[in-house]
Amino acid sequence: MTIHKEGHSLLIGLLVVLAALNAPLYYYMPEFDIWHGVALTVSVILFLLILQFFRNPRRTIPQGDNLVIAPADGKVVVIEETEESEYFNDKRIQISIFMSPLNVHLSKNPISGIVKYFKYHPGKFLVAWHPKSSTDNERTTFVTENKSGVQVLYRQIAGALARRIRWYVKEGDSVNQGEEFGFIKFGSRIDIYLPLDTKINVNIEQKTRGGETIIAELPSR
Known part of the structure; x- marks a missing residue:
């Protein structure tokens, strides 16, 4: 470590x-x-x-074009079908991972591919589990497309204590699954938006290990 x-x-x-x-x-x-x-x-x-x-900490990163790995250590607090209105403008499966101040706060790429979209949003600092934190808080949004053409959106969200979001990649970059793309200081959450026909491999309240836990399996295209 x-x-x-x-x-x-x-x-x-x-x-x-x-x-x-x-x-x-x-x-x-x-x-x-x-x-x-x-x-x-x-x-x-x-x-x-x-x-x-x-x-x-060192992690063993699973490899697979269809695998989605946890982008952070924490606890799964949301698994639901929702409308994603920033990029896709359609229904997606949202998985949210909450990070307490005791968790590792590295942000890791959930899939390999090309970053097709990136945007930083200034905003509020509501507690990370607040329903409106996904749309009102300071946040960054990334969309990565794997080699099969499937796109995954993931979003770093600041919390009441996390007021410093860092990111290390930009639109057009090629990223590798499990490598870090950012860091959030002192409590926060990450949302992941997946196609509706994605197989979900985690449950509510389940603990995740960033770069290691397989949270979902993407459909083939």
Whole structure:
């Protein structure tokens, strides 16, 4: 496991701040040993909590042109037929994965192919499980087409705490299944929109592992 690049500067800054807060206790109040221990313990716990958020674990990526793999770690909170109004303008199966602050927050390509569409939308910061977060929150939308011509739309959505969405691909790029395409900091969700005849392999409340869990199987075209 490694630490993701998005966390490097934040973790270094946090170390400096924690050192600056702890140093005066040791220097000016050397007799208060118990407070030294409390302050150090709290600092270590806080640092480890932030550190685990930026972990980048190794995953075994399943390969298959018709497979759709989970774009993020988290929990499946939505599986429903819905109208997708930004790109397809027709009915699709929506799968939504909610990420808590304790999950890995890498965003990984659910399929391989060519990015046919990308758009960044500024917006609100409603809690990620709010029904209107998909349309009102800050978000990015990607559509990737696999070599069989099947298109999958997926959307990074900011939450109440996640106010920094990062993306590393653009329209026209060739992407590989399981490779990272972005990062969302501190709690959020990802929506995936699939053709109606897609076979769904996950259930509500099921936990997913980004880049590893097969959430669906696309129809052949």
